[in-house]
Amino acid sequence: MDKHLIYLHYSVAHELAHGLLLEHLGFRTGAGSADEPTALWEHMADVVAIMYKHWAARNSTSASDWVVADKIFKATHVSAACRGSRDMKNPGTAWAYIHPTKGLISDKAAAHISQLAGSEPLTYYNMSTIPSRAFAEAVDLSGQPSYGLMGEIWWRTIMGLQKDKDSSINFKGFAKKTMETAQEYKTDNTIKQAWAKVGISIL
Numbered sequence: 001m002d003k004h005l006i007y008l009h010y011s012v013a014h015e016l017a018h019g020l021l022l023e024h025l026g027f028r029t030g031a032g033s034a035d036e037p038t039a040l041w042e043h044m045a046d047v048v049a050i051m052y053k054h055w056a057a058r059n060s061t062s063a064s065d066w067v068v069a070d071k072i073f074k075a076t077h078v079s080a081a082c083r084g085s086r087d088m089k090n091p092g093t094a095w096a097y098i099h100p101t102k103g104l105i106s107d108k109a110a111a112h113i114s115q116l117a118g119s120e121p122l123t124y125y126n127m128s129t130i131p132s133r134a135f136a137e138a139v140d141l142s143g144q145p146s147y148g149l150m151g152e153i154w155w156r157t158i159m160g161l162q163k164d165k166d167s168s169i170n171f172k173g174f175a176k177k178t179m180e181t182a183q184e185y186k187t188d189n190t191i192k193q194a195w196a197k198v199g200i201s202i203l
């Protein structure tokens with residue numbers, strides 16, 4: 001890992017979450033596999049990391065900032081167009097720059113399920129932003145911080161998943177489970193609306 005990343009608390013939170021999820025769920029490390037379970041594994045680590053980031057920034061305005069790993073770009077590359085590695089609220093807008101040989105390259109993170117059908121296959125990182133955006137939308141609708149009600153619902157849902165049985169869960173299956181958890185809090189309608197925004201309808 002690049003030295004400057006080690007000092008970023010939320011990147012550490014993200015990686016620790018991977019370890020916990022691997023232990024708890026037996027999810028694969030995603031070595032090249034761009035499927036929904038692997039993307040969910042990435043999504044869950046981002047949810048844990050963003051909750052940590054928002055909690056740590058709770059007394060400042062950056063609590064509404066959904067950018068993950070915003071120090072990933074070296075200082076010389078940081079610009080208005082390079083805000084971080086992913087933006088959970090506005091996927092596909094986190095970074096763009098002119099590469100010396102490839103020309104303009106930019107964030108390809110998906111914001112909607114329809115983008116999975118595109119001609120270019122997405123990495124599991126770029127798929128993970130679909131459920132991550134649903135989480136961000138749910139948080140916004142709840143009027144609470146990410147580590148409030150929605151964070152609790154997501155965390156309880158993740159912890160309720162079972163090794164082997166749920167290790168190959170897809171987006172829709174996970175969305176359904178968040179709604180089941182939300183029923184206990186009578187907020188299942190909010191969850192339904194949030195998933196609908198990314199094109200996942202739960203009946």
Ligand SMILES: [Zn+2]
Nearest residue numbers: 014018042045
């Ligand atoms: Zn990760």
